[in-house]
Amino acid sequence: MFPQRTQAVRIDVQVGPVYSALRQAAIVTDEESRGIDFQFGEGKLVLDARAAEVGESQVELPIQYDGAPIAVTMDHRFVSDFLRALDPEKPFTIEIENEESAALFLTERRLRLRRHAPGPRPSLTFGVRRCIAAFIIFCFPCFCLLF
Numbered sequence: 001m002f003p004q005r006t007q008a009v010r011i012d013v014q015v016g017p018v019y020s021a022l023r024q025a026a027i028v029t030d031e032e033s034r035g036i037d038f039q040f041g042e043g044k045l046v047l048d049a050r051a052a053e054v055g056e057s058q059v060e061l062p063i064q065y066d067g068a069p070i071a072v073t074m075d076h077r078f079v080s081d082f083l084r085a086l087d088p089e090k091p092f093t094i095e096i097e098n099e100e101s102a103a104l105f106l107t108e109r110r111l112r113l114r115r116h117a118p119g120p121r122p123s124l125t126f127g128v129r130r131c132i133a134a135f136i137i138f139c140f141p142c143f144c145l146l147f
Contacts, residue, residue: 008097016088026076041069
């Protein structure tokens with residue numbers, strides 16, 4: 001069960017272009033700097049990543065969003081795992097309430113992220129009980145919940 005997010009902004013985007021842009025931005029990340037800034041505003045999504053010894057990357061992607069600028073930092077590995085499991089031609093929705101809250105990723109399929117201790121990486125499991133999938137990605141430092 002999810003809390004009511006009455007102030008949340010819903011942004012519809014395509015899986016393929018976002019996944020491609022994420023992979024480009026993630027090139028400069030390393031073990032210490034896994035966070036990528038997702039900046040929404042003025043009809044575009046800007047993915048910004050920096051690593052002290054590698055450099056920085058900024059990838060711009062046109063999207064249909066004209067609301068107030070909002071930025072969240074997420075661990076690119078978890079976002080990539082989610083997007084990789086989806087059809088590149090399909091849309092998904094990013095729901096963001098504010099810069100300090102979790103971002104909620106919604107799609108038509110049921111998708112859950114399950115974190116197995118003590119392993120460092122999560123594994124994806126699929127179910128068919130619901131029509132809408134939800135994936136919670138917390139702002140950096142990233143931690144994903146079971147639901």
